[in-house]
Structure formats: structure tokens, C-alpha cells
Amino acid sequence: MISEFKRFLLGRPMKSSELAEEKLNKVKALAVLSSDALSSVxxxxxxxxxxxxxLGAVAMWYSLPISIAVVCLLTILILSYRQTIFAYTTGGGAYIVAKDNLGTTTGLIAGGSLLVDYILTVAVSTSASTDAITSAFPVLHEHRVLIALFMIAIVTVLNLRGITESATILMYPVYLFVFAMLVLIIGGGYQWLVGNVQTHPPEYGAVVPGITLFLLLRAFSSGCSALTGVEAVSNAIPNFRDPAPKNAALTLIMMGLILGVMFMGISLLAYLYGISPNPKETVVSQIASTVFGRGIMYYSIQAVTALILFLAANTAFAAFPLLAFMFAKDRFMPNMFMVRGDRLGFSNGIIFLAVLSALLVIAFKGETENLIPLYALGVFIPFTLSQAGMMKRWISKKPRGWFTPFIINTLGMLTTLTICLIFFITKITQVWPIFVFLPIVIFIFRKINQHYRDLANELRLDMETEKPEPKGSVIVIPVAGISQVVKNTISYAQSLSDDIVAVYVGFSDEDMKKMEEKWELWNPGIRLIVLRSHYRSIIRPLFKFIDTVEWKKAETDHVTVMIPQFITKRWWHNLLHNQTSLLIRAYLFARQDVKIATVPYRLKK
Structure with missing residues (x-):
């Protein structure tokens, strides 16, 4: 039943040979990998x-020059990451670039920041989508956590079904959002030009009492949250169809053009219409209601806005598993992140991302606005390290025509480094957790890597000198009585060794005497050792006996404990039986020189 439900939910398992069909063309890739960046509009x-x-409504005119500065920064980043795509065609983005050029620790900082950022992306995007819904339907405000969790569940299932299938489904809402925003921008501009809407924008260039460079930098750094997700294309080059680097570069440029036009358009309309932020209604909602009224166009725009914010999480679901795969390949994350699921996606990475982001939504009760600065900084740290890594690459290799890309990457590094410093200075009360969290994450990466290196050293052998040493085997079979299960186990043990002993632990003299009489009557051809337990524990007497056997046989034979176990037909039947075999196995796993074998007997009823 569970298997059938899984097939219904995720679809049929796919062959490894079908992996090539899971690659994305430019149209689908733009939808999957740019939804985070486009949604930031x-x-x-x-x-x-x-x-x-x-500082009051009079200061709102500063939003225009700040928005222009953000678009200029976007242009620099697009040009910079285009260089990265052609230099590192296997993907990995900031992690691979920083590790390759600036060292492993720097790479871990860049990659760790991105992994954390992707978790924040899902939490922030689904919460922002919930805000768009509750702006249109305020009655749902009390249920925002449940709505956000439901969204995470939906996008998780879509990605578990495979990247191509999710791209096909998600492509239409993304392009519908782009169309809706362009309609809003063109419609809003037309209404303003013909004077159909009475607006009262603040005077451009007006003197604002109390304005400071600190506040302007803080506003600029806040606006830079619109640039999150730009790096996703360079991280996910392996997901593109061939020629992958060329297709990825074209997708990146298209994303930059669309994002720049929409972001600047919304900022211009917000200024022209004199829009002020409202805790109960988003800026896009205010613009749409002013331009079109609260009719079908307004609700359509709110619907696609909520949908794109929801789908912004999909960028993280596309990039996080691939980046986790690269970490796992380098032995900085568990091997399970390298395993492809039934639908050829990295299922463990997808599920891990979903669980952590859901916990974040629950912890912040769906109000993740305070996470946006941390979320933006989590991208600008890898931005900076990636550009610095590319600068080192150009200087070290000096390929033909290297100076122009070097200047582009230098400009990108200096700009993103400036943004990081602005974040640190202006939003220290909101971004300080990264100074605690990043060192912890890197420490965990290092400990995982150390474990894998220790494991490799301990398991390594010299194939020329170290050969298996033939030994005999003594088999110990714990028995609770005489049954088909015990018979099945003894029969299997006799096929492997002649040195077999059964062990029975009794709690009373009467039990022990009955067992000895039954065993003598049955006479299966192996010895029975009867032990007395004074404390009604099977484990302690059994282990003392195994210690005795192990001490006597360690030099000449393997000691194997063969555990009889019946397998019930229904899962709930297990609740009706003592799990003594599981307990014995749990204790024996800690023993270095004792081998464990379980012989199952499957019940028919």
C-alpha cells in the first residue's frame, strides 16, 4: 500500500539511462532557476x-536612485557569473571557484553560506507568498504557518518527481508572473500618463531632514535582497542540455534582463503613485489596486505574485541538492546526498532542505521578514569569494584575453565586498547569527571529512601482503524454546559449521529442567547449554557465555552468534511480541570480535 501511494505521488522509477532526458532546455531552465531572482521583484x-x-514620505524619492544602483550591481553580477560559467563548466558556482583558487576553507565558507541561504530561500519565499495571499484575503492571516508548510510540501513533491517534470509544471506560472508584472508596469505607466489616477509622489530631489549616508546605505543593502538567486544558474550547469555552458550563459543573461526591467518598473510605479509600505498590504498589492481597482485584474496579479513567491523556493530545490552532492563528493557531507532517487533527482537533499525550511517557518511563526537581511548576506558572501577566486584564476593562468574578464571580476568583487560591509555595519543586529552559525557549519564539514579520512585509512589494506586467513567457525544460537524458527536456524548453521552450540537462558529451575528434557527428546544433533538468570535478564548470562567462547576460540575460529527470528506477515503483529532478537543484536554490534547473523523465518498467517 505504501509503495503504491509512493508510485502515485512520485511516478514510476526511472532508469539511469534516462538521465540525459532529465536535462533542461533554456526555456525550462529559466523558469526553474530564475524563479527566486524574479520573485524578489x-x-x-x-x-x-x-x-x-x-524619515517620512518626503524621503521616498531616494528609492529611484537606489533602485538604479541595484540594477547596476545586477549587471555587474550577471557579467561576472557569465565568466564563471565558461571557466567552470561542471557547476558548483562559488563553492568550486573559491575552493579551487582560494583554498578549502574559503570554499567551505562560500558553499556553506549558499547551503544556508537556500534553506532561508524556501522559508522566506513561502512566507512572502503567504503574505501576498493574506493581503488579498485578510481572514487567512491566522493560518499563515499552515499555508506556508503546505506550500513547502507541494514544491517538495514536485521536485521529487524529477527536475524535467517539475520544470514543465512550473514553467507556466513563472512566465505568467512575468507577463502579469509587465502588464502592471505598462498599465500603471499608461494610467499615470493619461492622468486617470490621481497620485501625489514626493518631490524628486527634495531636501530630507535627517537623511544620512548610513540610512541610504541601509536602504541600498535592503534593496540588494532583490539579487538573491542570481548565482543559481552557475551552480546548476550540469542540469542544462548540451552545450551546457552556452545555454547556461544565455539563460543567465535573459534572467538579468527580465529582473532588471521588472524591478526598475515596480520601483518607478511605487514612486509615481506615492506608495508607502503597509504591514497589512504589500507594495505590489497597493500598486495593482490603485491601477486596476480591486477587480479581476487585481486578484489575478495577486494570485500570480503569490504563486511566483511560492515557486521561488523551487530555485533552492534545484540548486541545494546539486551543491550538497558536490560537498558529499568531496567528503564534507554524508554520502547519502550523492544518491539519486527513483526519479533520478537527489532525493535526500530535497527532503533535507524541505524539513529544515519547514522547521524555520514554524520557529518564526511564518514571519520571516527579519531573515531577509541574513538571507541576502548569505548570497553576497559567496558572491564576493567567487569573484575573488576568479581574479586569482585570471592572474595565475593568464589565458589569452584575460585582462578584460579580470577587470569585470575585480569590479564585481569590490562591489559585492562593499555590500557585505554595508550589511555588517547597517544590519549587525539582524545578521550577527551568521558569525555564529557559519563557524559551526564549517566545523561540522571538517568533522565529517575527518571521519571519512579516518575510515579510509583504517579500512585500507595492502593487496599484495594482506590476504584472508582461513579459520573455522563456532556458531552460538540463542534459543527461547523448540520451534520451527529454531529448527530453521539450526539447519542453516549445520550447513556452515560442525561446531554449533545452542544456549537457553532460564529464570527458574523448573524452566531449565523442562527445556533440557525437551531438547534431549528432540535431539537435533547439537549441544544445548542451559544458563540460569538470577535477575530475569537474557542478555547478561548470554554475553558472559559468549565471552567464554570467544576467549577460547579467538585464536583459531570465528565466533558467530546466529539469531533465530520470525517475520510477521502484518506490520502490527510485531507490536504483540517481545523484540528480544533486536535487543541482542543491538548489544552485539558493539563487540569487535563477534560476528552476527540473523536467520529469518517468515510466518504465513
Whole structure:
């Protein structure tokens, strides 16, 4: 039943040979990998206005030059990451670039920041999508956590079904959002030009009392949250169809153009219409209601906005498992992240991301606005390290025509480094957890890597000198009585060794005497050792006996404990029986020189 439900939910298992069919063309890749970046249009301008409103509506005109600065930074990043795509065609983005050029620790900082950022992406995106829904339907505000968790569950299932299938499904909402935003921008501009809407924008260039460079930098850093997700394309080059680097570069440029136009358009409309941030209604909602009224167009725009914010999480689901795979390949994360699931996706990475982001939503009760600065900083640290790594690459290798890309990457590094410093200075109360969390993450990566290196050293052998040593085997069979299960186990043991002993632990003289009489009557051809337990424990007397056998036989024979176990037909039947065999195995696993074997007997009823 569980297997059938899994097939219904995820689809049929796919052959490894079908992996080539799971590659993305440019149209689908743009939808899957740019949904995070494009969705930031819904809150990027709002983040700028939230800072400026502290000085009153007169300061809102500063949103335009700040938005232009953000778009300029976007252009630099697009050009910089285009260089990265052609230099590192296997993907991995900032992690691979930083590790290859600046050392392992720097690579771990870049990659660790991105992994944390992807978790925050899912939490922030689903919460922002919930905000868009509750702006249109305030009655749902009390249920925002459940709505966000439901969204995470949906996008998780879609990604578990495979990247191509999820891209096919998610492609339409992403392009519908782009169309809706362009309609809003064009419609809003037309309504303003013909004077159909009475607006009262603040005077451009007006003197604002109390304005400071600190506040402007803070507003600029807040607006830079619109640039999260730009790096996803360079991380996911292996997901593209051939020629993968060329297709990835074209996808990156298209994403930058669309994002720049939409972000600047929304910022311009917010200024022209005199929009101020409202805790109960988003900026996009205010613009749409002003331009179209609360009719079908307004609700359509809110619906696709909520949908794109929800789908923004999909960028993280596309990039996180691939980055986790690369970490696992380098032995900095568990091997399970390298395993492809039934649908050829890295299922463990997808599930891990879903669980952590859901916990984050629950912990913050769906109000993740305070995570946005941390979320943005988690991207700008890898941005900076990636550009620095590319600078080192150009200087070290000096390929033909290297100076122009070197200048581009230098400009990108200096710009993103400046943004990081602005974040540290202006939002230290919100971004300080990264100074605690990143060292912990890197420490965990190091400990995992150390474990794998220790394991490799301990298991390594010299194939020329170290050969298996033939030994005999003494088999110990714990028995609770005489049954088909015990008969099945003894029969199997006799096929492996002549030195077999059965062990029975009794709690009373009467039990022990009955067992000895029955065994003598049955006479299966092996010895029975009867032990007395004064404390009604099977484990302690059994282990003392095994110690005795092990001490006597360690030099000449293997000591194997062969455990009889019946397998019930129904899962709930297990609840009706003592799990003594499981307990014995749990204790024996800690023993270095004792081998464990379980002989199952499957019940028919």
C-alpha cells in the first residue's frame, strides 16, 4: 500500500539511462532557476521603502536612485557569473571557484553560506507568498504557518518527481508572473500618463531632514535582497542540455534582463503613485489596486505574485541538492546526498532542505521578514569569494584575453565586498547569527571529512601482503524454546559449521529442567547449554557465555552468534511480541570480535 501511494505521488522509477532526458532546455531552465531572482521583484522595492519611510514620505524619492544602483550591481553580477560559467563548466558556482583558487576553507565558507541561504530561500519565499495571499484575503492571516508548510510540501513533491517534470509544471506560472508584472508596469505607466489616477509622489530631489549616508546605505543593502538567486544558474550547469555552458550563459543573461526591467518598473510605479509600505498590504498589492481597482485584474496579479513567491523556493530545490552532492563528493557531507532517487533527482537533499525550511517557518511563526537581511548576506558572501577566486584564476593562468574578464571580476568583487560591509555595519543586529552559525557549519564539514579520512585509512589494506586467513567457525544460537524458527536456524548453521552450540537462558529451575528434557527428546544433533538468570535478564548470562567462547576460540575460529527470528506477515503483529532478537543484536554490534547473523523465518498467517 505504501509503495503504491509512493508510485502515485512520485511516478514510476526511472532508469539511469534516462538521465540525459532529465536535462533542461533554456526555456525550462529559466523558469526553474530564475524563479527566486524574479520573485524578489515582489519585495525588493518594498525593502527599500521600509527603510526610507522612517524619515517620512518626503524621503521616498531616494528609492529611484537606489533602485538604479541595484540594477547596476545586477549587471555587474550577471557579467561576472557569465565568466564563471565558461571557466567552470561542471557547476558548483562559488563553492568550486573559491575552493579551487582560494583554498578549502574559503570554499567551505562560500558553499556553506549558499547551503544556508537556500534553506532561508524556501522559508522566506513561502512566507512572502503567504503574505501576498493574506493581503488579498485578510481572514487567512491566522493560518499563515499552515499555508506556508503546505506550500513547502507541494514544491517538495514536485521536485521529487524529477527536475524535467517539475520544470514543465512550473514553467507556466513563472512566465505568467512575468507577463502579469509587465502588464502592471505598462498599465500603471499608461494610467499615470493619461492622468486617470490621481497620485501625489514626493518631490524628486527634495531636501530630507535627517537623511544620512548610513540610512541610504541601509536602504541600498535592503534593496540588494532583490539579487538573491542570481548565482543559481552557475551552480546548476550540469542540469542544462548540451552545450551546457552556452545555454547556461544565455539563460543567465535573459534572467538579468527580465529582473532588471521588472524591478526598475515596480520601483518607478511605487514612486509615481506615492506608495508607502503597509504591514497589512504589500507594495505590489497597493500598486495593482490603485491601477486596476480591486477587480479581476487585481486578484489575478495577486494570485500570480503569490504563486511566483511560492515557486521561488523551487530555485533552492534545484540548486541545494546539486551543491550538497558536490560537498558529499568531496567528503564534507554524508554520502547519502550523492544518491539519486527513483526519479533520478537527489532525493535526500530535497527532503533535507524541505524539513529544515519547514522547521524555520514554524520557529518564526511564518514571519520571516527579519531573515531577509541574513538571507541576502548569505548570497553576497559567496558572491564576493567567487569573484575573488576568479581574479586569482585570471592572474595565475593568464589565458589569452584575460585582462578584460579580470577587470569585470575585480569590479564585481569590490562591489559585492562593499555590500557585505554595508550589511555588517547597517544590519549587525539582524545578521550577527551568521558569525555564529557559519563557524559551526564549517566545523561540522571538517568533522565529517575527518571521519571519512579516518575510515579510509583504517579500512585500507595492502593487496599484495594482506590476504584472508582461513579459520573455522563456532556458531552460538540463542534459543527461547523448540520451534520451527529454531529448527530453521539450526539447519542453516549445520550447513556452515560442525561446531554449533545452542544456549537457553532460564529464570527458574523448573524452566531449565523442562527445556533440557525437551531438547534431549528432540535431539537435533547439537549441544544445548542451559544458563540460569538470577535477575530475569537474557542478555547478561548470554554475553558472559559468549565471552567464554570467544576467549577460547579467538585464536583459531570465528565466533558467530546466529539469531533465530520470525517475520510477521502484518506490520502490527510485531507490536504483540517481545523484540528480544533486536535487543541482542543491538548489544552485539558493539563487540569487535563477534560476528552476527540473523536467520529469518517468515510466518504465513
Amino acid at each position: 515582489a519585495y525588493g522595492t518594498e525593502q527599500i521603502l521600509l527603510v526610507l519611510i522612517s
